[in-house]
Structure formats: C-alpha cells, structure tokens
Amino acid sequence: MRFDEVVLAIMKAVDGQRTVSSPYHLIKGKKSGQTIQDIGYFGLHPYFAVLPKLDKQDYLASIGRLEAQGLLLPDEHAIRLGRAASGLDIPPTPLNGWKYRGNESRFFARLSLVLQTMSNFMQDHKRFDPVVTDETVQAWTKAYLNRIDFRSAAIQGALKSQIETSLALAKISENHKDILVKRLSGFGVGGLTWDQLAMEHSVMPIDVKIAAVETLHAWLDVLEGMEYPLLSGMLEGIIQQSALTESAKRTRNLSERGFSLGQIAGLRQLKTSTIEDHFVEMAMNDPAFSAAPFMDRQLIESIHQTSEELKSMRLRDIKERLPEASYFQIRLALAMKGAGK
Structure with missing residues (x-):
C-alpha cells in the first residue's frame, strides 16, 4: 500500500x-x-x-x-x-495501527540494536556507534542482551533462525520484507536510508516508510501468535493489552467504582468534555459498556435511525433533527453504533 x-x-x-x-x-x-x-x-x-x-x-x-x-x-x-x-x-x-500505536518502531529499534551488537561482538569489535541513540532503548537492549547470553554462538544462531522463520510466515510481499531487512545494520554494514530504499524500489520515501510499517505489523502478528522465545522477549510493552488509551482506562476504573461523570472530572482535574471523550472511547471499545446512566435505549435507537436516514454521522446534522439529544449523547450513541451495539 x-x-x-x-x-x-x-x-x-x-x-x-x-x-x-x-x-x-x-x-x-x-x-x-x-x-x-x-x-x-x-x-x-x-x-x-x-x-x-x-x-x-x-x-x-x-x-x-x-x-x-x-x-x-x-x-x-x-x-x-x-x-x-x-x-x-x-x-x-496488514496495517493495525490501533493495536500497535507506533510501538512497532520501538520493537524494530530494539531488534536493530541487538543485531548490531551481536554482529560486532562476533567480530570481536566491542566499540561501535550504536545505530539507535535513544537511551531508553539502549538501556532496555543492554539488559536484554545480558539476559540471553548474547555472546553464545548457539543463541546467535537461534536468533537468526527465528528471524528467518517468522519473517517468512508474515503475510506480506518479499519486496516489503526486503525494505525492512535492508534497514538493519551490522559489522561493517550500514542500514540503507529511506531515500536509498525509495530509489532502489522506484517509489517515494514516504511509500517505503509505509511499507516498513506494514511489514512490521504483519510480522508482529506472526510473533504474537507463535513461539519464538528470543523475539518474543523483544515484545515487552509493544502490543496493547487494552483497546483503551491509558487516560480512558483511569476514567473507566473510577466509573466502575460508582463515580459520576462530573465527579470523575473533579477527581481527575480534567474538563468535563475530556471525560466525555473517555466514555465515547469506552462505548467504542468495551464490550461491557452500558449507556444506561446517560440515556435510555429509545434515544439511542432514535439517534441510530436518524444517522441512517441522513446518511451522515455529523453531529450537527443529527442535532438539528433531534434537539432533545445532547451532543454527548449523540457521540455516545454513534460510538455504540460503530461498535455494533
């Protein structure tokens, strides 16, 4: 794509x-x-x-x-x-942005630094400029490498095998995989730039960036579903365990404890509109969400019907037809409609 x-x-x-x-x-x-x-x-x-x-x-x-x-x-x-x-x-x-939310780049940064380190140490070259300068990634990688005994030839071979086997299973073209692999660096070999890859594949740099993300998402889907111990160890904090953003999760926790929307806004020192955003997010993503505290089923169905009649999800259009519904209620009902509730 x-x-x-x-x-x-x-x-x-x-x-x-x-x-x-x-x-x-x-x-x-x-x-x-x-x-x-x-x-x-x-x-x-x-x-x-x-x-x-x-x-x-x-x-x-x-x-x-x-x-x-x-x-x-x-x-x-x-x-x-x-x-x-x-x-x-x-x-x-294979893009799945809502699931990974940009974390695929963190996985690739870890992998890049792990492979660069292994490659250099295999050649007894212990001083090199790290391909990743992010100190958080560097610290994580150092701990990971020590944990797996990265100097062992058996571990190095196992990682190479796991990469080849799992990437081969990713449902993406070989051209896509080639773009991702050529971004990697090793002893005496630097990863290609986006411009170099774009020229090689006769596309624009922005296209090879999208191709790399597609490949990572397809690959992560394989790694999540199968057992590749050395690669699975790099997935820490990469895959979202909840469809909700962190802020929405905190609002949900307070709601489950019985606090009202207004009370939650006061406790969290956030605008009421922000807390409303969180409830809309819950309506979209939480199968157990109920809109009962905010409106009855009849109003929900009226909003759904109006949206279908107008062939629109624009709040203003629906509000003109249903003045009795607040904008928050309309947003909530539309979120539930999108989630199939």
Whole structure:
C-alpha cells in the first residue's frame, strides 16, 4: 500500500463528513476525542498512528497528487472525493495501527540494536556507534542482551533462525520484507536510508516508510501468535493489552467504582468534555459498556435511525433533527453504533 492509498482509504470512509486535515491527525496518532471517535465511527483502526512523525509537507504533497488525479476535489471545509475515487479499489493491508500505536518502531529499534551488537561482538569489535541513540532503548537492549547470553554462538544462531522463520510466515510481499531487512545494520554494514530504499524500489520515501510499517505489523502478528522465545522477549510493552488509551482506562476504573461523570472530572482535574471523550472511547471499545446512566435505549435507537436516514454521522446534522439529544449523547450513541451495539 502506498501512502496516497492510505490517505485515500481514510478519505473514502469519511467523504464529506470531515475536513481535509483529519486524515493527517489520524495517521500521526493524535489522541484527541475527535480522532479517536472517528476511528470507531468510520472503522479506521488500521491507519491510526502508522506514521507518528509524518511531516505536514509530505501530507500536503499527497493531497496535491490526489487532486491532480481528480480523486480529490479542492474544498476548504470538507473532504470531497472526485468521481474517479468511487470506483478505485484500495489494496488490502496488514496495517493495525490501533493495536500497535507506533510501538512497532520501538520493537524494530530494539531488534536493530541487538543485531548490531551481536554482529560486532562476533567480530570481536566491542566499540561501535550504536545505530539507535535513544537511551531508553539502549538501556532496555543492554539488559536484554545480558539476559540471553548474547555472546553464545548457539543463541546467535537461534536468533537468526527465528528471524528467518517468522519473517517468512508474515503475510506480506518479499519486496516489503526486503525494505525492512535492508534497514538493519551490522559489522561493517550500514542500514540503507529511506531515500536509498525509495530509489532502489522506484517509489517515494514516504511509500517505503509505509511499507516498513506494514511489514512490521504483519510480522508482529506472526510473533504474537507463535513461539519464538528470543523475539518474543523483544515484545515487552509493544502490543496493547487494552483497546483503551491509558487516560480512558483511569476514567473507566473510577466509573466502575460508582463515580459520576462530573465527579470523575473533579477527581481527575480534567474538563468535563475530556471525560466525555473517555466514555465515547469506552462505548467504542468495551464490550461491557452500558449507556444506561446517560440515556435510555429509545434515544439511542432514535439517534441510530436518524444517522441512517441522513446518511451522515455529523453531529450537527443529527442535532438539528433531534434537539432533545445532547451532543454527548449523540457521540455516545454513534460510538455504540460503530461498535455494533
């Protein structure tokens, strides 16, 4: 999947209902209430936080290309797709941004430093410039290496075998795997830059970045489901154990203890609107969530029906039809609708 296809996939889901900047915030992983609720409303889980360091100019360049191809119509207020976009198929992708939330880069940083260290020590070269400068990753890697006795030839061979075997099972093209592997460094060998990889594969640098993330997500899916002890050890803190953000989990814990929305806002010293965002997030992701404290089932069904009649999930449109419903109630009901409740 190329970067323009990622942008277009998001735009096709929200056509006419969000501004042109909304995919940018989603791809970067902005944890605003609007972005998080859009994930549930429009089923955009794959694309969340897939490029946390996305440069705005790269995004605007993509917008320009989509407009030049007639796939996107210029509009300051909302995404408007061209006629050509409706019949354009978006290729399938292993992206699972909501699950990994940018943590795949931390896994790859650990792996890169582990392999670089092993490679250099195998050549009795104990002084080298680490390919990863993040001190947190360096400290984690040092502890991991000592834990596995990385100087052992048996351990080195086992890690190589586990990498080859598990990566071969990842459901992604060989070109994708090639991009990821060539980012790795070892003794006397430096990983290729994004520009070098883009030139080698005749694509743009932003496309090889997306390809690397796709490969990591496909690979992590293999590692999570099978037993590769040396690689599994690198997954610590990488895979989200809860679909909720940390802040929403704290709000849920207080709610389960019987505190009201207003009380939670006071206890946490947060705006009421922020706590409302957390309840919307719970409605999207928590199978046990109940909206009973906030509205009855009849109002929920009325909101769902109105949304379907209008073919819109825009809050203002629904509010005009159902003035008795608050914006929070509408957001909550739509979140439940997106979750199939």
